[in-house]
Amino acid sequence: MPEFDTMQNFLTELRRGSLTLAVLGSLRTPRYGYALLQTLQEQHIDIEANTLYPLLRRLESQELLTSDWDTSESRPRKYYTVSARGKIVLQQLLVEWGNMQRSIEAICGKGENHE
């Protein structure tokens, strides 16, 4: 059993790429930062605020997300939605995700790690 920190590093690396998928997927409906954070955490996606907010900004600058400031309420909120380009990228990533899962399962054996 590797020590805790090493394990944590592996998990972080493993999750890093899939966070983009989770964010793009959740933003098919418009959400603001904190609401998205709660949605993801409800789905047991382990992500922290200080990772999500910069990630949203990055995805927006890559034009995978569009944003809109909603100033109708007492406090302004920035709502993010996946863009047309983001949808294409998400679709491609999901295909790749499926391929990768099948490959890993083929190599490691399905569910063997539960034994």
Added chain:
Amino acid sequence: MSNLIERYVYDVTRRLPEKEREDVKKELRANIYDMLPDGASDEAVKKVLYELGSPASLAEKYRTHPRYLISPAYFDEYVRVLKWVLPLVGVIVMVIGFVVGAFDAAKESTANIPFVMSGIISNGVSMGVSAAFQVLIWTTIGFAIADHSGAKQPKVGEHGWKVEDLPEAQNAKASIPLSEGIAELVVSVVFSIIGILFCAGRLPFMMVFAQGDMVFYNIFSQSFLNMLIPFILVSMVLAVVQGIAKINDRRWSVFVCVSVVAKSLISMVLTIYLVNQPNILSTEFHSFLVQSEVADVFSILPHVNGTNVLVIAFCVLIIIGTVSESIKAIKNTVQAHVK
């Protein structure tokens, strides 16, 4: 409560590029307020801010490109060079500083021991520390340049690089460690600067004990020292070119070989020219030598064509050293290019 949030947001955004600042500020502020219930207590605010992490780490995450002066690829080597060059130069210069301090202090009042001691120590420490800073600055600049020039190499060919351009791997002797070039660069610059200070009359140099009294002499005549300064500058430039060649190529390339051979040959010619100058020694030191009969021993030595045999021996040694260094450089280069 809003004060804490404002301070936090400010501390994050001040570390970001200016054009992103306003946007991030607005976003981050909105996000933080969303994480808090209306009229939240200071404690609740603190909890949320701690959750977001230190302003520096959050700013780092907002930054798309990590910024390095020296990238991790070179950092180990950078530390390795500093570890030995820094103490080496620092200690040597500190010792020089002690000696100089002893002169300066003793010249003014030979009797006052505490005064002399404090002069010695303060001079040594300050010179050592400033030399160490010089080393630190030049080493850092050297590595930063090497790092950035390496990162921005122009792309060639279809793939951005060519298999044909790979260096030969057959002998480890062909490669020059990055540390060697940088160390040479730093040491030569630091010592040249000290040499120039010395020539400019900032550092007297010679202590003689005569009949219990300390007498101070400058060994060299000022006219000789003035002449020396451009020579030191020339050698420094040559050493810098050689160091840069080594840092840039990092193997025994033709450029490195030429720079090493040119540097040693030119230095040889300069040195031989200098030792054959008349009036190297200051008149006071010369008359002291005559008084103490050391000069007699010197003049007894045979002369060839009016040149003292000691000077000739010194020149021969320098020529031998230069030739062997040049041959070594050429041999290394040939080895590196022959398969």
